[in-house]
Amino acid sequence: MITVSHISKLYKTGDIETVALSDVSFEIKKGEFVAIMGPSGSGKSTLMHILGALDQPTSGEYNLDGESISKANDDELADIRNKKIGFIFQAFNLLPRTSALKNVMLPMAYAGIPESERLVRAKKYLEMVGLGNRMDHTSNQLSGGQQQRVAIARGLVMDPAILLADEPTGNIASNQAAEVMDIFTKLHEKGHTIVMITHEPDIAEYAKRVITIRDGKILEDKKNK
Amino acid sequence: MDIKALIIECFGTLTINKMRTGLAILGIVIGIGSVIALISLGQASQQAITNQIESLGSNLLTVQPGAQNSGAVRGAAGGAQTLTLDDAKAIMSSSKITTIKSVSPEFSKRSQVTYGRNNTNTQIIGVYPAYAEIRKITVSSGVFITERDEAAMSKVAVIGPQVVADLFGEGANPIGQSIRVNGQSLKVIGVTTAKGGSGFNNQDDVIYVPLSTAQKQMFGADYLSSISLEAKSQDVMVAAQNEVGYLLLARHKFTDPTQADFSIMSQNDILNTASQVTGTFTTLLGGIAAISLLVGGIGIMNIMLVTVTERTREIGLRKALGAKRKVIIYQFLIEAIILTLTGGIIGMLLGIGISFVLSSIMGLPFTISPPSIALAMGVSGVIGVLFGWYPAQKAAKLQPIEALRYE
Numbered sequence: 001m002i003t004v005s006h007i008s009k010l011y012k013t014g015d016i017e018t019v020a021l022s023d024v025s026f027e028i029k030k031g032e033f034v035a036i037m038g039p040s041g042s043g044k045s046t047l048m049h050i051l052g053a054l055d056q057p058t059s060g061e062y063n064l065d066g067e068s069i070s071k072a073n074d075d076e077l078a079d080i081r082n083k084k085i086g087f088i089f090q091a092f093n094l095l096p097r098t099s100a101l102k103n104v105m106l107p108m109a110y111a112g113i114p115e116s117e118r119l120v121r122a123k124k125y126l127e128m129v130g131l132g133n134r135m136d137h138t139s140n141q142l143s144g145g146q147q148q149r150v151a152i153a154r155g156l157v158m159d160p161a162i163l164l165a166d167e168p169t170g171n172i173a174s175n176q177a178a179e180v181m182d183i184f185t186k187l188h189e190k191g192h193t194i195v196m197i198t199h200e201p202d203i204a205e206y207a208k209r210v211i212t213i214r215d216g217k218i219l220e221d222k223k224n225k
Numbered sequence: 226m227d228i229k230a231l232i233i234e235c236f237g238t239l240t241i242n243k244m245r246t247g248l249a250i251l252g253i254v255i256g257i258g259s260v261i262a263l264i265s266l267g268q269a270s271q272q273a274i275t276n277q278i279e280s281l282g283s284n285l286l287t288v289q290p291g292a293q294n295s296g297a298v299r300g301a302a303g304g305a306q307t308l309t310l311d312d313a314k315a316i317m318s319s320s321k322i323t324t325i326k327s328v329s330p331e332f333s334k335r336s337q338v339t340y341g342r343n344n345t346n347t348q349i350i351g352v353y354p355a356y357a358e359i360r361k362i363t364v365s366s367g368v369f370i371t372e373r374d375e376a377a378m379s380k381v382a383v384i385g386p387q388v389v390a391d392l393f394g395e396g397a398n399p400i401g402q403s404i405r406v407n408g409q410s411l412k413v414i415g416v417t418t419a420k421g422g423s424g425f426n427n428q429d430d431v432i433y434v435p436l437s438t439a440q441k442q443m444f445g446a447d448y449l450s451s452i453s454l455e456a457k458s459q460d461v462m463v464a465a466q467n468e469v470g471y472l473l474l475a476r477h478k479f480t481d482p483t484q485a486d487f488s489i490m491s492q493n494d495i496l497n498t499a500s501q502v503t504g505t506f507t508t509l510l511g512g513i514a515a516i517s518l519l520v521g522g523i524g525i526m527n528i529m530l531v532t533v534t535e536r537t538r539e540i541g542l543r544k545a546l547g548a549k550r551k552v553i554i555y556q557f558l559i560e561a562i563i564l565t566l567t568g569g570i571i572g573m574l575l576g577i578g579i580s581f582v583l584s585s586i587m588g589l590p591f592t593i594s595p596p597s598i599a600l601a602m603g604v605s606g607v608i609g610v611l612f613g614w615y616p617a618q619k620a621a622k623l624q625p626i627e628a629l630r631y632e
Contacts, residue, residue: 054625096539
């Protein structure tokens with residue numbers, strides 16, 4: 001499903017070169033629930049951007065669901081993000097003052113799916129995350145946990161190869177965080193592939209495998225009991 | 226993403242921020258509105274002037290005396306007393322004149338007129354009966370000056386409806402009454418049909434008397450103010466101008482036409498001069514309005530640029546969710562075009578409204594020129610694309626990660 005081989009990422013600011021990732025390789029199989037852990041500055045955000053096709057590695061190969069991402073151009077990357085990756089951000093990133101339903105419909109609009117089908121699918125996924133009665137609420141009328149559930153529905157609606165969650169509970173009250181994590185657990189049971197970036201050990205507990213990164217290198221790759 | 230969905234999406238984002246959208250539209254509304262209002266007002270006044278000049282009569286030539294010059298002092302044109310009744314009679318009888326249909330010598334002077342306790346100051350014009358035909362004057366009641374009045378130096382007058390209103394009151398019947406002008410008592414024998422006009426050129430505010438009465442009985446003058454000539458047709462206007470010109474040059478003993486003590490103007494000359502003036506005026510107004518349109522366009526660009534910065538995170542999100550570069554460009558372009566077209570339509574209605582109100586206040590004919598509307602709408606669309614392009618490019622070039630990180 002995901003094959004990362006010998007990926008490095010260098011940032012250049014003037015004459016100073018910063019190594020964000022150096023020679024990282026791993027594989028994630030279909031249906032896995034993986035947490036990527038590490039303190040800030042460890043390179044986990046860079047890794048998440050590369051896994052999410054938001055950025056490209058300086059060297060190395062990244063293959064997602066049979067597509068080579070290292071060599072794709074801007075528009076091809078947009079297409080890959082649209083069809084293969086479901087994003088869940090720390091800050092939710094819903095369109096402001098826009099209804100939950102419209103937010104969930106947005107990725108399907110970019111894929112050119114007809115309006116009637118967009119509506120049916122958006123409703124289905126909103127019901128799945130338990131927001132069937134709040135579809136017309138705009139994002140600022142929803143709590144943090146509810147907003148993140150809208151974002152999960154939006155991430156799922158294109159039926160992507162992986163769900164990529166970046167600190168999904170970072171901006172949510174702890175009681176609502178459990179709700180969100182329960183949804184991840186259920187999705188994992190249904191067979192979705194989930195990659196979650198976090199620095200909180202108790203959130204990483206939900207995953208079945210934890211990859212720890214430090215100074216741009218993989219420190220540890222172990223299964224959770 | 227198909228274009229229909231994109232347009233719906235754009236309407237959505239525009240209605241979310243109503244204040245910003247309203248302000249952006251306002252600039253275009255004012256721009257387009259003033260272009261349409263000013264151009265149509267300019268054209269209306271142009272048409273009003275044309276109509277008024279044409280109502281003076283067709284195929285009309287006017288001979289006016291030149292300036293009164295004594296030594297090095299040059300007086301105003303038309304002030305000289307060089308044009309005489311004999312000149313007019315010569316034009317009537319000369320065998321060299323073949324293109325003139327009728328001749329009307331005129332003597333005019335402003336004077337105080339009284340009836341009972343009422344009085345007014347108006348133009349007194351001494352005329353031949355032919356004047357009515359040449360100047361297209363008709364009477365609404367009574368009769369016009371006749372040959373017999375002229376021959377007998379009758380003390381009669383035909384008065385305009387404005388004079389009737391001033392002296393006798395609105396709707397009164399003045400026929401048979403006597404008015405006093407310059408010490409003479411004149412009997413009213415007719416009232417002319419209202420023609421309109423305003424200011425010093427009001428054709429309804431005049432009193433017509435026989436030429437002989439005006440010259441000899443009332444003002445004691447032996448010269449003419451002007452001679453109106455009607456050519457046989459539109460085609461012989463130039464020939465007529467030349468024939469009369471050479472005849473008068475010979476009579477006044479001039480060999481060099483530039484030294485002549487008279488001038489001959491055709492109606493076309495007047496019309497051309499007038500429409501040149503109003504045309505320049507319209508262009509000037511249009512130019513001023515175009516500047517405000519440009520300012521409106523820059524306003525749209527300004528707002529769109531602010532929007533791009535303000536919506537950096539949103540653009541980043543859209544790109545992360547799969548919006549291609551082109552889709553982002555289209556989104557911002559369509560938003561700009563919606564803004565300018567909405568502004569254009571509102572501005573067009575406003576412009577039409579303003580020119581309707583102003584033209585009815587100013588008594589001008591209400592004209593809407595379709596080209597000016599088409600131009601204004603076209604320009605507003607072009608402004609949308611032109612000033613929307615740069616912000617759209619800027620938005621599309623944003624990198625999704627940087628845009629998502631933007632606070």
